[in-house]
Amino acid sequence: MPFDRTYIQQKFIDYCKLNTRSVDGTGEVPTTPGQTVLLHKIAKELTGLGLQDVSYSEQDAYVVGCIPANTAQAASPIGFVAHVDTADFNSEHVQPQVHEHYDGRDLVLGNGRILSAKEFPSLKKVIGQTLITASGDTLLGADDKAGIAGLLGMAKYLQENPSVKHGEIWLAFGPDEEIGRGAARFDVSRFPVEFAYTLDNGNPGDIAYETFNAASAHVEFKGTVVHPGEAYGLMVNAALMASEFIQGLPAGFTPENSKDYQGYIMVLNNQGNVDHAAIDLIVRSFDTAEFNHSKQLLLDLVGQLNQKYGTGRVTIDLEDQYHSPGDVIKQHPYVVNLVHHAYQALGLPIHHIPFRGGTDGDFITEKGIPTPNLFNGGANFHGPYEYATTEQMVLLSKTLVEIVRQHLLLNNQRDETPLSR
Incomplete structure (x- = not known):
């Protein structure tokens, strides 16, 4: 039949x-x-x-x-x-x-x-x-x-x-x-x-x-607002910290440059001003070692910025989504x-x-x-x-x-x- x-x-x-x-x-x-x-x-x-x-x-x-x-x-x-x-x-x-x-x-x-x-x-x-x-x-x-x-x-x-x-x-x-x-x-x-x-x-x-291994990250940047005329040595610009964080991501490791079994880190959202900024990202990789390396890279960038601008300036909420x-x-x-x-x-x-x-x-x-x-x-x-x-x-x-x-x-x-x- x-x-x-x-x-x-x-x-x-x-x-x-x-x-x-x-x-x-x-x-x-x-x-x-x-x-x-x-x-x-x-x-x-x-x-x-x-x-x-x-x-x-x-x-x-x-x-x-x-x-x-x-x-x-x-x-x-x-x-x-x-x-x-x-x-x-x-x-x-x-x-x-x-x-x-x-x-x-x-x-x-x-x-x-x-x-x-x-x-x-x-x-x-x-x-x-x-x-x-x-x-x-x-x-x-x-x-x-x-x-x-x-x-x-x-x-x-x-x-x-x-x-x-x-x-x-x-x-x-x-x-x-x-x-x-x-x-x-x-x-x-x-x-x-x-x-x-x-x-x-x-x-x-x-x-x-x-499939991809997948993680999401939300990164917060805390600035210090001072009148720009009196900012020397005092102002910490959260928007610039966020930009510095993005610049620290691996060049070309993005969805628009990725196919087949290649992974990426994608910036989904980037908003901020002098006082406060926030970035949302996702991490995708078929290779478990690369996936873990990419997540560690985000953590390391946060650590480097906190060392440069002061402890607690940058925080990250990093969460695995699926494996x-x-x-x-x-x-x-x-x-x-x-x-x-x-x-x-x-x-x-x-x-x-x-x-x-x-x-x-x-x-x-x-x-x-x-x-x-x-x-x-x-x-x-x-x-x-x-x-x-x-x-x-x-x-x-x-x-x-x-x-x-x-x-x-x-x-x-x-x-x-x-x-x-």
């Missing part, structure tokens, strides 16, 4: 219409009510697909459910994760547009916006497919509702095809990924798997087991090599890509479950030019089935070849 493309497409469209934008600072779990609505819809869907132990937690706002093993052959439990929230862009009244047999020509979306293969060359890869876009006024929600649809497509296929043997499979759907809150709260005792995969962005054949799962996953190469075998079986090219951000897998890996990221078949995320194709969501479903099938075949002869970029 083939994969149910109509089901996958319709679930995607239905879920995109729900406003599930997450908003930091509400103090609620999840942060917005629309996410709760979708999570309960997913829980009901999982029950209808025959999953067991389906539950929603008020504490972490995750829905989990289990597809029981259908063979006595040993295979450790495996998990898949998708998030329900969308990013910081208009998510009200999303109206998905279906473009059958996309022919590569420009698409007029509305609101003066044109989706063009000239501007977005990735569209050339999906010519002939069923392209789904928003209407031009909102985002679509492909991040990560394409992942949700693909995951439900897998569950439906396995329900309808019991001849496909597999071990125990757990699914998890969570909130607030876009603001970095959801997986940090996830009680993984509800998700009893050896390893898992997030389905968050990316093209078919992609796998990302390294790359790469160091952990490299100790468990089977988790990535298993995906290689599945991709090869499906004829997909294998692309190790740097995930230049963070995923729920960062937090879940820190909780003891190695969790790299695969793909969801969408593109142009977080804005009005988002799109996904039905064919790529179906391919995601097919890929997940192949992963669980390969896991059963390889579990006793694991490929532990060391990972390389």
Whole structure:
């Protein structure tokens, strides 16, 4: 029996219409009510697909459910994760547009916006497919509702095809990924798997087991205000201290000079006057040693300025935001090599890509479950030019089935070849 493309497409469209934008600072779990609505819809869907132990937690706002093993052959439990929230862009009244047999020509979306293969060359890869876009006024929600649809497509296929043997499979759907809150709260005792995969962005054949390590810093500068005519030896200019701090950052180590596996330090905000100044920065690096070096550099700059201008003139609040799962996953190469075998079986090219951000897998890996990221078949995320194709969501479903099938075949002869970029 083939994969149910109509089901996958319709679930995607239905879920995109729900406003599930997450908003930091509400103090609620999840942060917005629309996410709760979708999570309960997913829980009901999982029950209808025959999953067991389906539950929603008020504490972490995750829905989990289990597809029981259908063979006595040993295979450790495996998990898949998708998030329900969308990013910081208009998510009200999303109206998905279906473009059958996309022919590569420009698409007029509305609101003066044109989706063009000239501007977005990735569209050339999906010519002939069923392209789904928003209407031009909102985002679509492909991040990560394409992942949700693909995951439900897998569950439906396995329900309808019991001849496909597999071990125990757990699914998890969570909130607030876009603001970095959801997986940090996830009680993984509800998700009893050896390893898992997030389905968050990316093209078919992609796998990302390294993300940025991330930190934020807020630096305060305290000046001494004196009339400029009488300032000699007395005035301390906070704005100039802040400028000196910025000048001490490594030249060229910035986002606009960074790509692939390169990191950066970014000044987000710089405000001040003679009396007081403040700088907000972020630190990003794929390499843990470089990440720690960059954070130490900020601390050293603060120390140097305090030594020059007086103790307590400069203070810093430096906080880690998330950590790359790469160091952990490299100790468990089977988790990535298993995906290689599945991709090869499906004829997909294998692309190790740097995930230049963070995923729920960062937090879940820190909780003891190695969790790299695969793909969801969408593109142009977080804005009005988002799109996904039905064919790529179906391919995601097919890929997940192949992963669980390969896991059963390889579990006793694991490929532990060391990972390389």
